[in-house]
Amino acid sequence: DTGVSQDPRHKITKRGQNVTFRCDPISEHNRLYWYRQTLGQGPEFLTYFQNEAQLEKSRLLSDRFSAERPKGSFSTLEIQRTEQGDSAMYLCASSPSFTPDGEAFFGQGTRLTVV
């Protein structure tokens, strides 16, 4: 499968715990996005990487959230001290384009439930 891969697909955690999600983009895609999607809503932008550089972060991304893409390939999104409001689907997307134009390929997402 050469699509965007996200792991895990589902995560249930207790409030206050830390969680980390992984995204493996399509090989050689230099652009990588993280989005968050709650039920019945469209995806909300969280952050964007161009290769290993994190170039944009949403104001939605509080200090508890951190994302990395250390070698310009896979990326991780960590949420510290999870809260119930963090429950959502976390989507990763990648694109080969050097501009925002063009198709971004989304993974199937990681569904986080904070109990």
Add this chain to the structure above:
Amino acid sequence: GESVGLHLPTLSVQEGDNSIINCAYSNSASDYFIWYKQESGKGPQFIIDIRSNMDKRQGQRVTVLLNKTVKHLSLQIAATQPGDSAVYFCAENPNTGNQFYFGTGTSLTVIP
């Protein structure tokens, strides 16, 4: 933040009919738009895009129309099929960076 809204949250059409899904956007500076399709349990899938220097763009069975005067975008699906049943999102890029702002989505149900 940006506001990208859809006029109808749900739409039901008969198989074989044409579907029209509408989207309003608020940022007149937005110059690039994408329509995505999201099936249950899956990530969004790119359908078609359009730049602001165009009014219309056609793909396979889909057409996107852009009216910059009233900041309105529509997606037309010809000969709608059961496999078209999904939630459809429009997304805009306001030309200030790499963020895309998604609308709430329209749920399309195709009746066999």
